[in-house]
Amino acid sequence: MDSETFAFDHCFWSMDEKDPKFAGQHVVFNSLGRDVLDRAFEGYNACIFAYGQTGSGKSYSMMGTQDTKGLIPxxxxxxxxxxxxxxCxxxxxxxxxxxxxxxxxxVRDLLDPNGKHxxxxxxxKILGPYVDGLSTLAVSSYKDIENLMSEGNKSRTVAATNMNSESSRSHAVFNMIITQTLTDVQSGVRLRS
Known part of the structure; x- marks a missing residue:
């Protein structure tokens, strides 16, 4: 039998808050989220993907709770x-x-009140794959995003499983597009990224 070697950048322990190894949501964000945001402001595409079996903590890691914000919030x-x-x-x-x-x-639009299915x-040819007809809404604050995500989450498909009474049965994709416009104040030249 051939052996395989797998590598990873981080492994978080989040079973017991009293344990010295405990890594809360802030540790996950500081380890993963800050770099993603920094690269986005440099003009790079970035993606965070959660994968695992039902009940393994994907939704908690990504969304968190009202009291403990997850990675996306x-x-x-x-x-x-x-x-x-x-x-400036x-x-x-x-x-x-x-x-x-x-x-x-x-594919269903979670931000469309009519819930296009x-x-x-x-x-x-140039931009790659996209979803035709998907709503893209401008936001100006975290509160705007929080309200949209809350409404979208109410529309998600859920069903009971043996491990979770309200398991998300769908794959959700939350996408943010950040457009920066840099203007050379003296010459008036504008660059967008």
Whole structure:
């Protein structure tokens, strides 16, 4: 039998808050989220993907609870803190979000009050894959995102499993597009990333 070697950057212990090895949501964010946000502001695409069996903590890690924000709310909150710090005469940032679920090979817009079902995934020659007809909404604060995510989460497909009475049965994709416009104040030249 051949052996395989796997590598990882981080392993978090989150079973007992009293344990000295305990890593709370802030540790996960500082280890993963800060770098993702920094790269996004440098103009790079970034992605955080949670994978695992039912009940393994994916939703908790990504979304958290009302009292303990997960990775996505912390990213969004920190995003707007950085935008406030960066916005000046020469820099302007705009944020747009979309939220969809994939369930039984159908794509549904979670930000559309009519809940468009069975949206089509298309391929753009330059920009790559996209979902045709998916809502993209402008937001100006973490509170805007929090409200949209809350409404979107109410529309998610859930069902009971043996391990979780309200298990998310779909794959959810929350997307943020950050557009920075840099202006050379003296020449008036504008660059977007």
């Amino acid at each position: 912390r990213l969004c909150d920190n995003l707007f803190e950085q935008i406030v710090a960066r916005n 005469e020469s820099t302007n940032c705009e944020v747009e979000v979309s939220y969809m679920e994939i369930y039984n090979e159908k 069975n949206l089509k995934v298309r391929e753009h």
